Each structure stands twice: as structure tokens, then as C-alpha cells.
Amino acid sequence: MPDPTDAAPDPGQPPTPGSIQESGANPARLLQACDLQACLALDGAALGGFWSESQWRAELDGAGRLCLGIDQPNPEAPGGLVAVACGWLVVDELHITVLAVDPAGRRRGLGRQLLEALLAAAQARGALHATLEVASGNQAALALYAACDFQTAGTRRGYYRNGQDALIQWKRITTAALAGR
Numbered sequence: 349m350p351d352p353t354d355a356a357p358d359p360g361q362p363p364t365p366g367s368i369q370e371s372g373a374n375p376a377r378l379l380q381a382c383d384l385q386a387c388l389a390l391d392g393a394a395l396g397g398f399w400s401e402s403q404w405r406a407e408l409d410g411a412g413r414l415c416l417g418i419d420q421p422n423p424e425a426p427g428g429l430v431a432v433a434c435g436w437l438v439v440d441e442l443h444i445t446v447l448a449v450d451p452a453g454r455r456r457g458l459g460r461q462l463l464e465a466l467l468a469a470a471q472a473r474g475a476l477h478a479t480l481e482v483a484s485g486n487q488a489a490l491a492l493y494a495a496c497d498f499q500t501a502g503t504r505r506g507y508y509r510n511g512q513d514a515l516i517q518w519k520r521i522t523t524a525a526l527a528g529r
């Protein structure tokens with residue numbers, strides 16, 4: 349997973365008053381190849397340009413990939429895409445590769461809504477576990493994963509370019525774990 353903590357807008361900043369609504373207003377939907385430009389725009393705004401166009405194309409098109417997004421009308425987010433989450437399904441494990449919410453839409457529950465939708469979609473496709481890596485300094489993401497019952501299963505020392513460690517997060521996906529938060 350990207351470490352946007354030294355490249356993109358501060359993930360801990362308070363929400364900007366304005367157009368992006370609370371979570372639940374719009375359901376998560378499956379993203380497709382036609383969402384490429386919206387994904388690139390959101391990647392630029394939320395992650396400082398994490399993936400190239402060809403990487404996004406592969407993520408949206410590739411076998412075993414699962415990409416979900418949430419749309420909301422917002423002049424600052426072309427295509428209306430305000431949150432995106434992707435993962436790779438490998439046998440019975442979901443490897444989450446990206447989770448990002450437009451900076452103007454944070455702390456409204458969208459990240460959690462989308463993460464839970466991704467876990468549910470993966471479970472429906474046979475996933476029993478989910479895993480991801482997060483920078484040890486990414487307090488917003490760590491708080492979100494803890495709130496969603498992820499556990500730290502290991503550390504990759506100095507994994508990120510800025511020297512931060514990656515904390516491996518792991519969660520068993522069960523119907524009870526998804527419903528009983």
C-alpha cells in the first residue's frame with residue numbers, strides 16, 4: 349500500500365466544509381476500465397500519483413482484481429469518484445493494494461464504508477482472509493484498520509522510501525466479523 353504521509357495532503361486534516369456527503373449516501377460500486385480517468389484523478393488528489401495509467405488499467409482489468417469506488421457529485425473530483433479501494437484475490441486471501449478517499453471527503457465514514465464493501469465483495473468471491481501493508485506513521489489508516497478489527501501480524505523494516513516501516517495488517521473475514529463491529 350502507498351505511504352502518502354509525506355507526499356499527499358495530510359490524512360489527518362479536518363474535513364473541508366462543502367460538497368462531499370457522509371458515508372451511506374451512495375453505495376460502493378464495482379469499478380471498470382471506463383473509470384480509468386476518474387481513478388487517476390483521485391489517485392493524484394489523494395495519494396500524490398501512486399500508480400501510472402498502465403498500472404491503473406491493469407488494476408481495473410486484470411484477472412483476480414477487485415476494485416470498488418464511491419461516487420458523489422463534487423466539482424473537485426472529476427468523474428464524481430471520491431473513494432477507491434482495490435485488492436487482488438489470491439486463492440482465499442484478499443491482498444488490499446490501495447484505499448484512498450479524496451482529501452475533501454475524509455472523516456465522513458467513506459473509507460470505512462468502502463473497506464467493508466471490499467471485504468464483503470471478496471468474501472462473496474471466496475476470500476477468508478484480508479491483508480495489507482501500511483506505513484507505521486500513517487495514523488489515520490492505522491486507526492481505520494484497528495476500527496475494522498485488523499491485527500498487526502508483522503513488520504517490514506524500512507520498507508518505504510522515507511524509511512518508515514510497513515506494518516502488515518491481517519484480518520479473518522467472516523460474516524460475523526463484518527456485521528459485528
Ligand SMILES: CC(C)(COP(=O)(O)OP(=O)(O)OC[C@H]1O[C@@H](n2cnc3c(N)ncnc32)[C@H](O)[C@@H]1OP(=O)(O)O)[C@@H](O)C(=O)NCCC(=O)NCCS
Nearest residue numbers: 349359360448449454455456457458459460488489491492
Ligand atoms: C485512511 C483513509 C482511507 C481514511 O478514510 P476516511 O474516509 O477519512 O475514514 P473514515 O471517515 O471512514 O474513518 C473511519 C474510522 O477510522 C479512524 N480514522 C480515520 N481517519 C482518522 C484520522 N485522521 N485520525 C484518527 N482516526 C482516524 C477513526 O476511527 C474513524 O472513525 P470515527 O470517524 O468514527 O472516529 C484516508 O485518510 C485516506 O485516504 N488517506 C490517504 C491514503 C491512505 O493513507 N490510504 C491507506 C494506505 S495503507
